Amino acid sequence: MDALNLLRQSPVMPVIVVNDAAVAVDLARALVAGGIRTLEITLRTKAALAAMRRIRDEVPDALVGAGTVRTRAHLEAALDAGAQFGLSPGLTPELAAAARASGVPFIPGVATASEAMRAQDEGFDILKLFPAEAVGGIKLLKALAGPLPELRFCPTGGIDASNAGNYLALPNVLAVGGSWLTPEAALAAQDWDKITALALEASQLAKR
Numbered sequence: 001m002d003a004l005n006l007l008r009q010s011p012v013m014p015v016i017v018v019n020d021a022a023v024a025v026d027l028a029r030a031l032v033a034g035g036i037r038t039l040e041i042t043l044r045t046k047a048a049l050a051a052m053r054r055i056r057d058e059v060p061d062a063l064v065g066a067g068t069v070r071t072r073a074h075l076e077a078a079l080d081a082g083a084q085f086g087l088s089p090g091l092t093p094e095l096a097a098a099a100r101a102s103g104v105p106f107i108p109g110v111a112t113a114s115e116a117m118r119a120q121d122e123g124f125d126i127l128k129l130f131p132a133e134a135v136g137g138i139k140l141l142k143a144l145a146g147p148l149p150e151l152r153f154c155p156t157g158g159i160d161a162s163n164a165g166n167y168l169a170l171p172n173v174l175a176v177g178g179s180w181l182t183p184e185a186a187l188a189a190q191d192w193d194k195i196t197a198l199a200l201e202a203s204q205l206a207k208r
């Protein structure tokens with residue numbers, strides 16, 4: 001699978017912060033039950049790698065991704081833990097080389113035209129716009145479509161059920177990312193029905 005097909009699996013990529021690997025399997029099952037298969041587990045917590053391993057082993061319908069991949073070492077650790085793809089808030093030459101060598105889909109983050117052009121030079125044409133709302137959101141994506149028509153985006157940062165549909169209506173947007181499918185309170189309460197309901201709502205957001 002490449003980044004294009006990956007982002008076509010689900011209109012929304014949940015950005016998941018796991019504090020306790022023990023709940024990762026139930027959480028992943030709740031999202032998959034709501035039709036969301038592509039899961040971005042951020043590397044921001046100690047539990048992240050163990051969570052990826054468990055989901056990979058126990059939830060075969062999920063596609064497990066690593067988020068917040070900032071270095072070659074992060075990417076290698078995530079792949080060892082079973083990650084099937086990676087995303088980053090940005091891109092460095094070292095990370096670009098590691099991602100190309102890994103052979104897994106990798107979606108680097110960009111926030112400007114120059115960053116998008118550098119990412120394209122490094123071989124990436126499917127990019128995360130991050131932090132989407134803060135750097136111009138829909139207006140920026142519309143403006144980039146003119147000079148950079150080959151690029152496709154997964155905007156992330158400040159997106160939720162209220163504005164996701166507007167992003168998905170843009171021709172250069174393949175999917176959106178966001179943390180709104182996994183609210184901290186629902187995770188703490190292990191309210192899997194709530195998370196399945198949010199996932200169902202998100203999976204019905206049609207692309208175009």
Ligand SMILES: O=C(O)C(=O)C[C@H](O)[C@H](O)COP(=O)(O)O
Pocket residue numbers: 015042044067068069087088089130156157158159177178179180
């Ligand atoms: O951890 C990463 O790699 C990131 O890129 C950050 C996340 O994508 C955003 O924190 C999600 O943003 P919200 O949906 O506004 O909460």
